[in-house]
Amino acid sequence: MEIVLGRAGIWLAALLLAVMAIAAAADTGFAIHMGIVAIACGIGLWVTLSKTDYSAIARGIIRAPADQTRYDDDPVRWGVIATVFWGMAGFTAGLFIALQLSYPLLNLGLEWTTFGRLRPLHTSAVIFAFGGNALxxxxxxxxxxxCRARLAFPGLARFVFWGYQLFIVLAATGYLLGVTQ
Incomplete structure (x- = not known):
């Protein structure tokens, strides 16, 4: 139970820090990024609290260790799904900016849909999101x-995977918001 409370406390502290950063933000881009971090922390808090078997903890049953004879393929599966998703997103952005060159009306008169903001989004999505997730x-x-063994620290593999997804989203929204100018 202490582990669950510790993890929930870390998520809650990060959530509160993100909300305080939103309140103290000097510009809109930073506030939006901290809002995304707050949403991610809220999801982490919810998953931590909802996936816990409280009745088993009350009975004193500790979660059985994972089957060491099987590989930990969950991060691999998530990585394949994320690779396909980010590939589709990056290639769609590339198609859209290619169409913008032929049909300038597709700029839509919005600052977020200009070629100058979508081009770095496309290249970063294809290189880092698609390629990075594949790697x-x-x-x-x-x-x-x-090695013919499970991952040594499965929690660390999940942290790496989900942290990478969070920073991909932060980078992509940063390009669209013009934070990188």
């Missing part, structure tokens, strides 16, 4: 098969 998922897969 991370592949490394999680290959390390386990090469």
């Amino acid at each position: 991370i998922a592949t490394s999680f897969y290959v390390v386990q098969r090469t």
